Amino acid sequence: MAAAVAVKHAGAPRNLTEPIAVRIGLTLVALAYLLLFLLVPLAAVFAEALQKGWTAYVNAATEPVALSALWLTLLTAGIAVPLNLVFGVAAAWAIAKFDFPGKNALITLIDLPFAVSPVISGMIFILLFGRLGYLGPWLQAHDLKIVFAVPGLALATIFVTFPFVARELIPVMQAAGTEEEEAARVLGAGGWATFWRVTLPSVKWGLLFGVILCNARAMGEFGAVSVVSGHIRGKTNTLPLHVEILYNEYNFQAAFAVASLLTFLALLTLVAKSFIEWRSSRRAESPSEPTA
């Protein structure tokens, strides 16, 4: 078969791309695959959400339990993202600007939460703080509640979004080098001034990229928060957990209405992500453009 094809093409001077029929065929296969696995599920979310009209849609999205789930989602992301942002900047500064032994091991450890599945990520906090956990009796004695309460949700969210900012920022800061900061220091700038005026402007897009990905995962996380939530309506349900409860109660329209809000967030994330990628690729292509 391969030999036959080779003979057929022997006369062509340059086979630098596939025959037009193959190109069209491959493009159609690729688009059909993406249509089936990405676009159709996306369309289903909105079709199901609107199956009973706009009024039902708005009602489902604004009922008190949905609003309290929205508030809890914003709260957990509002705790997790800033903490991981501070950590990401600190880790990137230490790793990118200094040389020390064990650096690669540290980078591997920072990536560790990505290798841990969502359910296990939630479970480790049950093992620590649950009723039968290592610190459970102590917490009960002091009337403190971590799992099945907001602190547990926040901890699980912090864990699963832990590497995002750091892993985006480390390569960007490493690529930027240390010369500009050293020059600023020699010229008399303080440590903070050097960071704010020299380092931050050069890594701001990488930083934003990491924060956006971190936020999307924080707001959308399901498995880990499901384990630590305890599913108390109006108290410990984030938006993804609220979707699950509505769905399991066969309230499909409301489940998809709430799910559509999360879908908007995902689409917004994709738009922001490709905008940042487009901007940084343009900057890479035109080095003459002032970088400040």
Added chain:
Amino acid sequence: MNITFKRHSVLPGFGLTFGFTLFYLSVIVLLPLSTLFFKSAALGAGGFWAAVSAPRVVASYKLTFGASLAGALVNGVFGLVVAWVLVRYRFPGQRPVDALVDLPFALPTAVAGIALTTLYAPEGWLGKPLAEAGIKVAYTPLGVAVALTFIGLPFVVRTLQPVIESLDVDVEEAAASLGASRLQTFRRVILPAILPAWITGFALAFARALGEYGSVVFIAGNMPMKTEISSLLIITKLEQYDYAGATAIAVVMLVASFVLLLAINRLQSWSMHPTSD
């Protein structure tokens, strides 16, 4: 202490940032993760083996690994086509299509789960015609594989894209001018160059699928021995306060994904120097 530990630098803040990094890493990641191993060690070797080899647990491994493998294989084939088309061809709407590939990363898994279940349920848009053809998807192992295919879709595409972009067209030109057909050029010149990245993408999709929970629980039907994935079994055991049993399964799954990621790391260094190996 700083001066002997790190190379001297005029930049400030090493002690503060390095100290905070280690502290935060220990409190958030290392300390909680270590409980997993302490808890499962409490079982002893016999108890551990009994917990991880019970028939229901073994059935869940088979389903989880099998469906993950199926999803990763489907993505391996179609991911290559998608990556090739996105890099080498031009068509209208390319940029939004390219951006959409990341949807499974950005969409909350619970949303993906209920959307796929509704689509493939016996009365769903896709489930109905499939059911008429005699194929049941939702609430079967096939449904689990569908969800895991969705979840792993970006990995192969995103790992291959930069590698295909960086291919040296001169080499393809040389092959063509020496009389190679396009198929020969692809098999003998392009494929060897992209093979490490291809396998890496496949392995990443597989590793991701192993631990997946949200997108699977809705479509799986969750029948013990039949359509129950390992992640769900862990949750079931936790809810029955069988912490040790849950951790034992978790350790098995965690070790499996660590081994995979270690292999992926090796692969990635191989893909940087594909000829030296």
